[in-house]
Amino acid sequence: MTKNLKVLVSSNDFADSGIKILEEHFTVLKSRYFGFGEEGLNENMQELMNLIPGCSALVWVSHHQITKELLDKAGPQLTLVSTASAGYNNCNVPELKARGIKLSNTPNVLSAAVAEIAVSLMIAAARRFPENLDQVKRGVWDGIGFQNVLGQDLRGSTVGIVGFGGIGQATAKRLVGFEVAKFLYSGHREKPEAKEFNAEFVPQDTLLNQSDFILLAAPLTDETKHMINKTTLAQMKNNAIIVNVGRGDLVNQDDLYEALKNKQIYAAGLDVSTPEPLPKDHKLLTLPNLFLLPHIGSATVRTRNDMAELAARNVVNALYGKPLITPVFP
């Protein structure tokens, strides 16, 4: 019915499977892909400003902020922002709400892929991958020594999960096979799913001072911003390993740098940072006990296809007046 309705996809590196669903119903406009450097994002925003007038839905495939100016340019027919991500901290929720624009995201379909990265980061940080890789590059294999470059075990450890939602639970499920001794979790409320893992609901302070591994899988909100800071780092054990698969701003990076440098905590494994990309001369990258990945949590072929299809189906539903499949707010 609706080829006359226009849908804007914020970057043309969106998966074809999602585009195909959209093109069956609507006229699809795509911004070119300009990369994720600051310059690229500015160019992307310029192009989006030109393309968005008259569009009924915006598929957000980008990590930058949806601005008030972009929404102003769109016009009053903009019904939905469908973000192809679980996190929606960059979607300008107050402006969308004020304008009565719906928001959907893509939770659940990415939990397994992000959990795999969470486990990878735990192992990479605990088994000192940066130092060991450096040895390989230098041709100096001290790790062969019986007592050299020893790491820490997941086996027998206490894992504290901040944010026991889909990603937190998918990670716990995978960690069971690593013979973790105990799971703790914190958050707003107890979760019935925790029973499966004998996971104990505890205040955040308890989680921080008892855990060997601390997994951050919480959304970024005003409440969680910089929840890892000088004060909370001081509550952690000296052998604590922080893993962040949420958003860079959950962590105060200056405070993390100090804690890692002074060996107040053992190591960190991060899939996210502030900013992204982290400049290659950033002080965090000088630390041997920090392992950073370039925000690849959900970056598998299958998961990105699933995310694209779900994001597209949310658009179809919204523009046909049906309930959103995964609404943030309807």
Ligand SMILES: O=C(O)C(=O)CO
């Ligand atoms: O879905 C999200 O929020 C992500 O960060 C994907 O990697």
